[in-house]
Amino acid sequence: MNKKTYKTPEIDDDLAGQYVLGTLTADQRHEFEQRLASSIELQRQVNQWQAHFLSLTDRLDPITAPQPLSARIERSLDELEKQPKPAVQSTTNPLLSFWHNLSVWRGISVVCLVLVMVLGFKLQTLQPVLSEPTYIAVLVQPEDKTPGWVIQTSHSNQMQLVPLGAVEIPAGKALQFWTKAEGWDAPVSLGLVKKGETLKVDINKLPPLTENQLFELTLEQETGSPTGKPTGPITSIGRGISM
Amino acid sequence: MSSSTGFDYEGVLQQCATGDRRALMQLYEQEASRLLTVVTRILKNQPLSEDVVHDAFIKIWKNADAYQQELGSARGWIYTLTRNLALNALKHTNRQVLAEPEFLLDLCDNQVLASAGQADDMTELAEDHLAQASLQTCLEHLEPERKLCVLHAYVDGYTQDEIAKLIDKPLGTVKSWIKRSLNALKECLQ
Numbered sequence: 062m063n064k065k066t067y068k069t070p071e072i073d074d075d076l077a078g079q080y081v082l083g084t085l086t087a088d089q090r091h092e093f094e095q096r097l098a099s100s101i102e103l104q105r106q107v108n109q110w111q112a113h114f115l116s117l118t119d120r121l122d123p124i125t126a127p128q129p130l131s132a133r134i135e136r137s138l139d140e141l142e143k144q145p146k147p148a149v150q151s152t153t154n155p156l157l158s159f160w161h162n163l164s165v166w167r168g169i170s171v172v173c174l175v176l177v178m179v180l181g182f183k184l185q186t187l188q189p190v191l192s193e194p195t196y197i198a199v200l201v202q203p204e205d206k207t208p209g210w211v212i213q214t215s216h217s218n219q220m221q222l223v224p225l226g227a228v229e230i231p232a233g234k235a236l237q238f239w240t241k242a243e244g245w246d247a248p249v250s251l252g253l254v255k256k257g258e259t260l261k262v263d264i265n266k267l268p269p270l271t272e273n274q275l276f277e278l279t280l281e282q283e284t285g286s287p288t289g290k291p292t293g294p295i296t297s298i299g300r301g302i303s304m
Numbered sequence: 305m306s307s308s309t310g311f312d313y314e315g316v317l318q319q320c321a322t323g324d325r326r327a328l329m330q331l332y333e334q335e336a337s338r339l340l341t342v343v344t345r346i347l348k349n350q351p352l353s354e355d356v357v358h359d360a361f362i363k364i365w366k367n368a369d370a371y372q373q374e375l376g377s378a379r380g381w382i383y384t385l386t387r388n389l390a391l392n393a394l395k396h397t398n399r400q401v402l403a404e405p406e407f408l409l410d411l412c413d414n415q416v417l418a419s420a421g422q423a424d425d426m427t428e429l430a431e432d433h434l435a436q437a438s439l440q441t442c443l444e445h446l447e448p449e450r451k452l453c454v455l456h457a458y459v460d461g462y463t464q465d466e467i468a469k470l471i472d473k474p475l476g477t478v479k480s481w482i483k484r485s486l487n488a489l490k491e492c493l494q
Binding site: 075078079081082083084101104105107108109110111112113114115116117118119120121122123124125126127130131133134135137138141170202204205206207227228229 | 374479
């Protein structure tokens, strides 16, 4: 049906609907949120639009929330309870909001990456400094190229796999670290990644690292791939370069 | 107000505001999967989506006392809070922008819903039976291209820029279609 008699939008209704759709620009959104905070009527309109539109996403096939998620929430609640309760709202506790602020962690990851890139660039272009990494790789998610891990080796004969952000591993699963250089028949496992730990590999046990050598992480059973070769989806992938 | 499933979103938020952790976990049982579904659809990255749902539950817990009856739909309030976290998290991920017209249009097709035999399950989730049913009806009055713009924005969380590129129309056209669609929906829903 082609309605040609649309009214001129009434600013607030228009904005509340657009706010829920997520189509306001960052500035409009920010401005609207400031007004929203002090207007019950606007909040009511937003919730009403949301309730209407929800009927669409209620039809998506539900994804089961993994069990560790509820445990994680419980742990965070425990942490919150340990903090002395602020008088009004715990949202004002800067320490907690820091630890629970996703943007902070994402920001830190980005800073880390930039740091790695900058250091890498400097190391390539400047005179070598003492105990610099000699071999480096950045592993990214295959779909969206988000950097997730950095691999580096130095003269210590160890290769380190360092996460750039929080790592979530589904229950009963593990991330397995693999490498394959040109001419190898199959990838070789370098071990399983434990949550929150930097994986260290003794490179003396490996053939010499080569330019463009492939590194990847795959999602495997908790005990590692049953076949000794990658079987699960690749979560991160990248190639190494010598410095 | 309780929903037709008997789940009392408003009551649960009120209990959370008094510090009753069981209430939050009840809400988790009821809604976590749906919230994760909505967020994952937007971010297309499940680990990141789980982070967002975690943060959403913590924020619901902390802000439950800000919810009052006058604010209307409690379920709407929960999703507004969660979707905002998801939309903010978009800044930190590069997701793929995909056109899935049939899939999206099926989401608001009453016949598809009825033939899939899911109507009862789904409408049970609706907090307000009549209002929810009529959104589907009102969407039917929109031209498919305009309807798709609205669906891409809400269901996928795409920006107007992304939608314009996806459907190969000028940004101005997409903006005006979305505005007009919202006005038409609003008029129809009243």
